[in-house]
Amino acid sequence: MPPPRFTLHTSMLIAGAAILLGVVWHMGGKGSAPIAPSPDASAPAKASTKTPSNSQRPGKASLTELLGSLDALRRRADLKTLASELGRVDPTRGWQMLASIPGMADRETFAQQLLQAWAQHDLQAALAACKSLPAGQLRASSHASVMEVWARSAPANAADWASTQLTGSARQAALSAVARTWAKQDTNAAARWAQAQGDTSAGLAAITEVMAHWANLDPQTGATWSATLPAGPFRDSALQAVVSEWADQYPAEAAAWVQSHPATSDMTDTVTQTWASHDPAPASRWALSLSDPTQRQAAALEAFSTWAAASPADALRQAQTIPDPLLRSEIIAAALEVWQADDPAATQAWLSANPQK
Numbered sequence: 001m002p003p004p005r006f007t008l009h010t011s012m013l014i015a016g017a018a019i020l021l022g023v024v025w026h027m028g029g030k031g032s033a034p035i036a037p038s039p040d041a042s043a044p045a046k047a048s049t050k051t052p053s054n055s056q057r058p059g060k061a062s063l064t065e066l067l068g069s070l071d072a073l074r075r076r077a078d079l080k081t082l083a084s085e086l087g088r089v090d091p092t093r094g095w096q097m098l099a100s101i102p103g104m105a106d107r108e109t110f111a112q113q114l115l116q117a118w119a120q121h122d123l124q125a126a127l128a129a130c131k132s133l134p135a136g137q138l139r140a141s142s143h144a145s146v147m148e149v150w151a152r153s154a155p156a157n158a159a160d161w162a163s164t165q166l167t168g169s170a171r172q173a174a175l176s177a178v179a180r181t182w183a184k185q186d187t188n189a190a191a192r193w194a195q196a197q198g199d200t201s202a203g204l205a206a207i208t209e210v211m212a213h214w215a216n217l218d219p220q221t222g223a224t225w226s227a228t229l230p231a232g233p234f235r236d237s238a239l240q241a242v243v244s245e246w247a248d249q250y251p252a253e254a255a256a257w258v259q260s261h262p263a264t265s266d267m268t269d270t271v272t273q274t275w276a277s278h279d280p281a282p283a284s285r286w287a288l289s290l291s292d293p294t295q296r297q298a299a300a301l302e303a304f305s306t307w308a309a310a311s312p313a314d315a316l317r318q319a320q321t322i323p324d325p326l327l328r329s330e331i332i333a334a335a336l337e338v339w340q341a342d343d344p345a346a347t348q349a350w351l352s353a354n355p356q357k
Contacts, residue, residue: 062082063082063097063100066079066082067101067102067103067106076105076106079101079106079113080109080113082110083109083110083111083112083113083114084113084117085117086114086117087113087115087116087118087120088117088120088121091114091118091122091125091129092125094110094118095114095129097110098114104138107138108137108138108141108142111138111141111142111145112145113145115130115145115146116145116149119146119150120149123149123150126149127146130142130143130170135168137169140168140169140170140172140173140174141173143162143166143170143173143174144173144174144176144177145177146174147162147174147177147178148178148180148181150178151177151181151182152181152185155178155185155186155189155190156182156189156193158178159175159178159179159182159193162175162178162202163197171201171202171205172201172205175205175206176205176206176209178206179193179205179206179207179208179209180209180212180213182210183209183213183214184213187210187213187214190206190210191207191210191211191214194210194234195207199232199233199234203234204234204237207237207238207241208237208241209241210238210241211226211237211239211245212241212242212244214242215242215243215246215249216245216249219242219249219250219253219254220253220257222242223242223243223246223254223257223261223264226238226242227239227263227264236266239264239267240267240270243258243264243267243270243271247270247274247275248278251271251274251275251278251283252275252282252286254271254274255271255286265292268290268295268298268299269299272286272298272299272302272303273302276302276303276306276307277306280304280306280307280310280311281307281318283306283307284300284304284307284315284318286303287299287300287303287304288300297327297330300327300331301330301331301334304318304319304331304334304335305334305335305338307335308334308335309338312335312336312338312339312343312346312347312350313350315335316335316339316350319331319335320354332356
């Protein structure tokens with residue numbers, strides 16, 4: 001067989017391959033390290049132990065820039081972002097920056113977000129920071145922020161600590177935060193803890209939050225449980241919370257339940273106020289349907305006055321149809337008083353067209 005013939009094209013291919021082999025040999029010559037395999041993407045990344053450099057850490061210059069914003073909503077959002085980052089990477093430095101925030105509301109926003117992030121990795125340090133604050137709203141809201149984090153993992157411990165270690169507004173704010181968080185995890189356990197505190201400020205603060213949450217889950221069961229409690233401030237707080245929340249969503253249901261439980265008739269005003277603020281016309285009709293004369297008068301005055309604040313002409317038109325002359329006169333007078341404060345000229349025009357006897 002004759003030897004193969006090399007064409008010009010073949011020669012060029014061979015030359016190119018030789019050059020490529022030379023480059024590869026040069027790059028991977030003696031002493032060169034082998035190419036490392038790619039890291040396994042499924043392996044968990046190791047936490048960095050390096051301290052962020054000054055260029056990576058949020059600083060006072062950025063805080064000053066944020067505080068210069070005239071848009072309050074944007075300023076608060078940016079403060080939360082900065083505080084959250086500081087709470088994770090350098091909470092002590094963030095706490096030192098707190099004093100440089102002049103606005104009280106801005107300072108509270110920054111502190112709450114910082115402490116929540118801080119408490120997630122160093123609860124004791126966050127609690128100590130709260131204790132260093134002077135008595136007042138900032139200390140109370142700061143404790144509440146930390147206790148909310150604690151309650152996610154150990155609500156009973158958090159509640160016991162707050163009730164024994166804090167006083168005044170700080171204790172109430174902290175226990176409200178714990179109860180609110182605890183109720184989302186175990187409503188019955190949170191209610192039992194609150195009940196064990198009785199008529200104390202701790203018990204009242206806790207049960208208010210628990211029942212507000214219970215009302216969103218099963219308002220009728222929550223209201224029935226509250227009604228079985230012994231008479232006193234604790235029972236009143238529980239009922240007020242659940243009925244108010246229930247009426248805010250489903251006022252007709254709450255109204256029917258209250259009327260079917262005579263022992264809770266003192267909740268009639270709560271239902272009327274809440275219902276009338278949302279939809280005064282049906283609330284007014286319900287108030288007029290109440291059988292008890294005292295309740296009917298109080299509820300109707302509340303409902304029609306609220307209606308008059310929203311639409312006085314409509315409220316007065318409906319009030320003129322009330323059969324009871326004494327109640328009709330009283331409600332019209334109340335509605336006119338509300339309208340007079342808002343629009344005296346329109347009120348006088350209505351009186352001219354509708355002279356009262």
